[in-house]
Amino acid sequence: MFAYDFMQNAFLASTFIALTTGIVGVFVTARGMSFLAHTLSEIGFAGAAFAVFVGIRPLDGMLLTTILSSVTVGKLSVRASRREASISAVSSLFTGLGILFLALSAKSSSYATTILFGSIIGISRADVWQLVALAALVLVTMSVAFRSLAFDSFDPVGAAAQGLRRNVIGIYFLLILAVSVSIGAQIVGSLLVFILLTLPPAVAKYLGRTLPQMLVISVAAALIGVWSGLVLGYYTNWPVTFFIAAIECVFYFAALLVHRRRD
């Protein structure tokens, strides 16, 4: 299986993707930003479709649109009262735009499936290095800001009482999330990157009691999911994304059961 270049690339890329989404996801969950992650992935879809339309690489298009929109969308979601409706409105607009750009660019419909549902065969060695570089950028900046980000995410009231600059941290995290959504979408697709950002952290939330435990569990759940997904996809020819989604769901419900039992 590893004799094939595309499988090597897929493994390398998905390892870094799982690391990034596993770690970033823990903070997404703690900050109650799952819904926002979903919106950003739809905006990313529109960005990727736009990229196809103008002839640049889909990942670049996703990065561009998610980064540019993340702060605005983040602000929208802070106003708790009209959160749901205004974010849904933004989501539908961008999904619509994505479909429009795909139609205009008159590429075959397989392109649309690749962007929406992910693909492992489309990833070149150069793409892998770009993903690795982006993942490293996210992980390095996160380790530098780790303590402030953790405080702000797990105890916003306490963080404010200690005089942390909460709006700076908030904006920083939105940018991190934008990049994570864009790179995560490369394997599982923009429709399901949401899975990798929310289910492994949910497992971690049910099973861990300390932040390091949660990070390890979340990364492990993400890694096992993408690795087994790739192997199963290779042998069955079924979509990798299907397996990843199924495995993460099994993990999630198993963790939920364990959690219920404990109480």
Next chain:
Amino acid sequence: MASPLLTVDHLTFGFHDRQLYSDLSFNLARGSMTSLIGANGVGKTTLIRLLMGQLTPQSGHITHAPDMRLGYVPQFRNIDPEYPLSLRSFIQLNQRGHWFPWHTQAEKQQLDAVIRKTALTARQGQLLGKASGGEKQKAYLAQALLTEPNFLILDEATASLDVNTKTELMTLVRQLSQQFGLTVLFVTHDLELAREYTDQYLLLTATGHELRSTQLMEPANMPAELRPAEEVR
């Protein structure tokens, strides 16, 4: 006598149309324990925000000793029953002396010491979401103590606690104050507690303020809205 830790001098402040204080003056001696009392909405939390520098006085001055290190336990915390971290991990969030994510041996020892001081050693592995109200308050207190403050502000820390737990928490705070010379400002609606555990009280009312020894406190002379229910007829 040593210089006071904090001096408030002719402070005036209000929001838009609503004036909260005009000409508020008092000072807090080092190691003193002071209750801040007053009806709901009179401006106690706002006064704390002024003391912390989060709001700017409209006129007057707030001066603190150069060595003042403030620890603040806020009035409201949003901890739901599903909150995932243990007491220990929650307390540790405020340990921010280094930039790297892992904690050093020295930091772990300091954390152990604070957990011991707040009598949480046996309960530190408990999930915060499932902890009792008293354990939660102690965890909030422990978190604030991690930065080794010499001035501690507690905003209604005992509001939701039963009598025994209140007493336990206040005994702990008094002990800390005596052992480490901690200056304490304690916001409360509980006149009994104020009299029992603090040396002086600062009463805020819509029309003015007074700072007095709690020895001189006469619940019967307090504004009606602060008196215990059975005394208001």
